[in-house]
Amino acid sequence: MLSEKEKIDLITRISLDINQVKDIDMLLERILSNIRKFFNADAGSMYLKHRNMLRFSFTQNNTLQKRLEPGKKLIYSTFSIPINNNSISGYVAKNRKLVNIPDVYDLGGEPYTFDAEFDQLSDYRCKSMLAVPMTNQRGDVLGVIQIINAQDEKGNVIPFSPADELAITHFATSAALAIERAQMTRSIILRMISMAELRDPTETGAHANRVAAFSVEIFEAWARKNGLPPDEINRQKDILRMAAMLHDVGKVAISDLILKKPGKLTMKEFETVKSHTYLGARLFSENRSELDEMAVQVALNHHEKWDGTGYPGHVDPLSGKPFPEHVGPGGEPLPKQGEDIPLFGRIVAVADVYDALCSRRVYKEPWDEGRTLEAMHLGAGTHFDPAIIEAFFSALDVLKSIVERYPE
Secondary structure, eight states, rough: OOHHHHHHHOOOHHHHHHHHOSSHHHHHHHOOOOOHHTTEEEEEEEEETTTEEEEEEEEEEHHHHHOOOOTTTOOOOOOEEETTTTTTTHHHHHHTTOEESSHHHHHHHOOOOOOOOHHHTOOOOOEEEEEEEEEEEEEEEEEEEEEEEEEETTTTEEEEOOHHHHHHHHHHHHHHHHHHHHHHHHHEEEEEEEEHHHTTTTOOOHHHHHHHHHHHHHHHHHHHHHTHHHHHHHHHHHHHHHHTTTGGGGGGGGGHHHTHHHHHSHHHHHHHHHHHHHHHHHTTTOOOOOOHHHHHHHHHHHTTTTTSSSSSSSOTTTTTTTTTGGTTSSSOOOOOGGGGGOOOHHHHHHHHHHHHHHHTTTTTTOOOOHHHHHHHTTBBBTTTTTHHHHHHTHHEEEEHHHHSSSOO
């Protein structure tokens, strides 16, 4: 358990995290990790309000995590529950009221019940629970934080104390402000993607969310293998999640007569389509932030190939023309290949192709898993960086769950 000094230090750390993390998914992960650490809670979940429901959005469980192989992650499905008195989280959201339960299997005369299905399926035993609503300054409920199984110094499950109620209420207030800000950022990004969708029907918010979530998991697997510090991994994940969502935003500048053409594109039309890479990068070329820098890297390079046969090659995003030192004999830009292609471009290339193969398009049905994975494997060393493909396969179980989390 944490000492009082460690708790004070962690409160400062949580405040910094909440102010720095911009992506909503990364924020939920960071909030829950820090709050669980503060209360020495074995597990926890985050629910976000969506219309009149609570959506199960993130979960952590130390006991179940320890049962997995090193480097593997818990797989969870998202689902929604009504905001009513039937469930614990629904009751907390409906009544804007904290609940502190010593044993969820002994609720007495409370109006809500505990659903033991997860415990039965996972061979886990929930006992003590502390659940608190997250409300903004207007009093609107944004979601619910639920932490489970407080532990003493020996790892025994104990009830949460009355003092814990005051502390988690403070954290919930801070979390709500950060979540509202992060949701606004996500909304702005999705509006940009919606503009691109007017041109290309395949460029949906679900596609962008899947590619971004895939990219984060692939990067994390690659980063752990390469020994990046955890703090650096978390910082880069936050930026990558947003930048990867914007990988195809340059399609907003391409005519729908080309992007929606039912037949095969002419060479000239395909050259126009290829311009979406540097047109997208151009939107972020002022480089006012790390997000701008990574968005340029991703938009410009996600169609490059490891063997140098991708596009657009060494071009200046502002002009769309090759840099003077990278002009080929026919005036074409010299290709990028291997590690000339920036890391995050190589990662999003894998994520983008995987989603395209798994998804229905106007010109194709979704490929089955065997055919998809064979194509990804065969692309190592030609289309894809072999090290990134290795990370892709190591994270495959999580990637499959992401497909279910963001359906079309």
